[in-house]
Amino acid sequence: MNIDMIRAAEARLKGAVRETPLLSSPALDAIAGRRVLVKPECLQHTGSFKLRGGWSAVSALPPVALERGVIAFSSGNHAQGVALAARRHSAPAVIVMPSDAPAVKIANTRELGAEIVLYDRVTEDRDAIGAALAAERGLTLIKPFDEPQVIAGQGTAGLEIARQSLALGVTEAEVFVPCGGGGLSSGIALACEAAAPGLRIRTAEPEAFDDTARSLASGCIQRNTRLSGSLCDAIVTPQPGNLTFPILARLAGPGLVVTEDEALRAMAMAFAHLRIVVEPGGAVALAAALFHPEESQADTVIAVCSGGNVDAAIFALALSKLEAA
Amino acid sequence: MNIDMIRAAEARLKGAVRETPLLSSPALDAIAGRRVLVKPECLQHTGSFKLRGGWSAVSALPPVALERGVIAFSSGNHAQGVALAARRHSAPAVIVMPSDAPAVKIANTRELGAEIVLYDRVTEDRDAIGAALAAERGLTLIKPFDEPQVIAGQGTAGLEIARQSLALGVTEAEVFVPCGGGGLSSGIALACEAAAPGLRIRTAEPEAFDDTARSLASGCIQRNTRLSGSLCDAIVTPQPGNLTFPILARLAGPGLVVTEDEALRAMAMAFAHLRIVVEPGGAVALAAALFHPEESQADTVIAVCSGGNVDAAIFALALSKLEAA
Numbered sequence: 210m211n212i213d214m215i216r217a218a219e220a221r222l223k224g225a226v227r228e229t230p231l232l233s234s235p236a237l238d239a240i241a242g243r244r245v246l247v248k249p250e251c252l253q254h255t256g257s258f259k260l261r262g263g264w265s266a267v268s269a270l271p272p273v274a275l276e277r278g279v280i281a282f283s284s285g286n287h288a289q290g291v292a293l294a295a296r297r298h299s300a301p302a303v304i305v306m307p308s309d310a311p312a313v314k315i316a317n318t319r320e321l322g323a324e325i326v327l328y329d330r331v332t333e334d335r336d337a338i339g340a341a342l343a344a345e346r347g348l349t350l351i352k353p354f355d356e357p358q359v360i361a362g363q364g365t366a367g368l369e370i371a372r373q374s375l376a377l378g379v380t381e382a383e384v385f386v387p388c389g390g391g392g393l394s395s396g397i398a399l400a401c402e403a404a405a406p407g408l409r410i411r412t413a414e415p416e417a418f419d420d421t422a423r424s425l426a427s428g429c430i431q432r433n434t435r436l437s438g439s440l441c442d443a444i445v446t447p448q449p450g451n452l453t454f455p456i457l458a459r460l461a462g463p464g465l466v467v468t469e470d471e472a473l474r475a476m477a478m479a480f481a482h483l484r485i486v487v488e489p490g491g492a493v494a495l496a497a498a499l500f501h502p503e504e505s506q507a508d509t510v511i512a513v514c515s516g517g518n519v520d521a522a523i524f525a526l527a528l529s530k531l532e533a534a
Numbered sequence: 535m536n537i538d539m540i541r542a543a544e545a546r547l548k549g550a551v552r553e554t555p556l557l558s559s560p561a562l563d564a565i566a567g568r569r570v571l572v573k574p575e576c577l578q579h580t581g582s583f584k585l586r587g588g589w590s591a592v593s594a595l596p597p598v599a600l601e602r603g604v605i606a607f608s609s610g611n612h613a614q615g616v617a618l619a620a621r622r623h624s625a626p627a628v629i630v631m632p633s634d635a636p637a638v639k640i641a642n643t644r645e646l647g648a649e650i651v652l653y654d655r656v657t658e659d660r661d662a663i664g665a666a667l668a669a670e671r672g673l674t675l676i677k678p679f680d681e682p683q684v685i686a687g688q689g690t691a692g693l694e695i696a697r698q699s700l701a702l703g704v705t706e707a708e709v710f711v712p713c714g715g716g717g718l719s720s721g722i723a724l725a726c727e728a729a730a731p732g733l734r735i736r737t738a739e740p741e742a743f744d745d746t747a748r749s750l751a752s753g754c755i756q757r758n759t760r761l762s763g764s765l766c767d768a769i770v771t772p773q774p775g776n777l778t779f780p781i782l783a784r785l786a787g788p789g790l791v792v793t794e795d796e797a798l799r800a801m802a803m804a805f806a807h808l809r810i811v812v813e814p815g816g817a818v819a820l821a822a823a824l825f826h827p828e829e830s831q832a833d834t835v836i837a838v839c840s841g842g843n844v845d846a847a848i849f850a851l852a853l854s855k856l857e858a859a
Contacts, residue, residue, distance in 0.1 A: 227555065230552065230555065230577070232552075232577065234579075235645065235646070236642075236645065239645075249809075251809040252555070252557065252808075252809060252810070254559075256809050317561075320560065320561065320564075321560070477846075480811055480846070480849070481846075483577070484574075484576040484577060484581050484810060484811035484812075484842030484843075485577070485809060485810060485811065486805055486809035486810065486811060487809075517809030518809075521802075521805070521806075521853040521854075521856045524805070524853060525850050525853055528846040528849060528850055529846075531846045
């Protein structure tokens with residue numbers, strides 16, 4: 210896992226992945242008490258950064274593997290990223306999803322041309338279903354984060370951040386990144402180490418699902434005690450990855466933790482001042498930038514808004530925070 | 535009023551105005567039955583394209599005029615565009631606003647450093663107040679649309695559209711543009727005439743405020759019968775401008791007209807599939823692209839989403855259209 214893989218991924222992603230801008234607003238700077246730059250990966254195709262890793266992994270496969278196809282386990286953003294990447298490579302894609310996944314996410318993934326295999330969370334074993342399908346058809350599994358080509362793809366967001374912040378004259382800053390399994394944050398950390406060493410990566414997580422913050426603090430991998438019940442579902446994972454954690458331990462931290470209410474309020478601020486749609490899990494880094502100013506000494510914070518696939522009802526809940534403010 | 539003025543404005547705007555991307559989504563293409571590209575000027579600084587015209591006009595002033603300052607009449611997007619442009623040029627800005635303007639718009643404009651002068655719509659004469667202030671302090675009036683340097687500034691969005699669509703291999707398309715006084719649509723029309731002559735401009739307006747569509751159809755300027763009561767307040771003006779209309783009559787049309795409900799549904803589609811926040815008046819061109827497919831023969835429609843300054847309550851109303859769909 211190194212910077213050359215990220216640069217190679219960037220070359221493969223050219224034309225397929227959108228270079229998202231760096232946004233800013235005087236109002237957000239005023240709230241945070243420092244300069245805040247926002248990297249809106251919610252504007253990425255499929256609505257999240259996950260297309261980067263999916264495309265990187267799929268495009269790295271040899272022709273014979275592409276012909277057989279790929280498989281992924283995901284009910285959300287990774288599913289759509291892999292599905293779109295596979296379709297554009299004319300590779301069959303099988304996405305294994307829990308049968309209680311939101312209908313809209315199932316429909317969106319199917320619309321991208323993927324074959325959806327549903328399983329019952331209570332009575333069926335997801336991994337067994339996936340392994341049987343993969344063996345039968347010779348499918349390649351695209352893991353969501355603990356996979357070198359996926360980390361390399363997510364790291365391309367870091368190369369963009371490095372170039373874009375240098376173009377603005379920003380050489381010293383902290384980069385706050387929403388963190389589930391750590392694919393995005395570790396990829397960005399590796400990219401910035403090479404391309405903009407004055408940028409320091411900080412992971413951001415929701416309260417009660419702060420496995421990465423605790424792992425970084427203790428120096429070894431810690432697990433979450435529960436795995437459901439968070440509005441920030443997109444970034445809830447059991448624990449940091451075996452590949453991602455050593456990278457984060459070397460290059461990132463301390464981990465930032467925000468409340469769900471702060472994530473919703475950050476969504477409302479992004480609506481009002483940047484005119485972008487961010488999902489709760491995608492808003493935790495912006496929430497840390499806006500509402501935890503004491504946790505950083507940096508003059509500039511770059512907050513990644515990692516995705517924007519959110520139901521209208523949850524978004525309306527976030528907007529209600531604006532009216533109350 | 536010519537292309538050289540637009541190119542000169544683009545040089546002055548460099549670094550001050552964001553080059554907004556062209557967004558797209560397979561879901562929107564499917565609804566429209568053709569390729570739809572979206573130019574999200576809601577992501578512009580201040581949340582609308584109005585910064586382009588404001589910056590162009592302010593930056594064209596001689597030093598002595600900048601020192602005295604500028605004045606604008608506006609309760610909305612033009613106010614913020616002029617206020618930000620003036621602040622960055624160290625020029626005083628006076629914005630004359632009706633006292634019943636939304637508190638948030640008054641606050642946002644004041645936050646940008648402008649002096650706000652409020653007047654009573656019923657008992658006071660806005661133009662008399664403005665003229666007295668301008669004369670007393672030697673302020674330069676920045677008109678919202680019928681002013682060459684403002685049209686030139688708005689035209690820079692057209693130069694971007696021309697370059698970006700050519701980069702995608704699109705040489706023939708229709709460009710749907712929300713139209714109030716016609717500054718944006720006439721500027722884009724002039725830019726495309728020179729830089730991408732295969733792009734045809736179509737104005738888009740809300741029902742009952744379709745002065746431009748009727749003017750284009752009849753060949754002479756027609757007025758709206760009423761001037762309030764539209765959700766699309768940002769693009770409601772009494773009539774096309776004396777400078778903008780001849781340009782539109784030569785280069786644009788026929789005019790497109792959508793209902794308020796269609797504008798709200800377009801906002802919901804932009805939320806769900808592009809993750810951007812668009813205001814009702816800014817969504818009329820996207821509404822025409824999505825819901826009036828019969829009105830164009832083009833393979834590709836480029837829809838400008840001109841602004842995103844919308845109250846949470848109105849946005850929630852738009853989201854409710856999504857739940858109903």
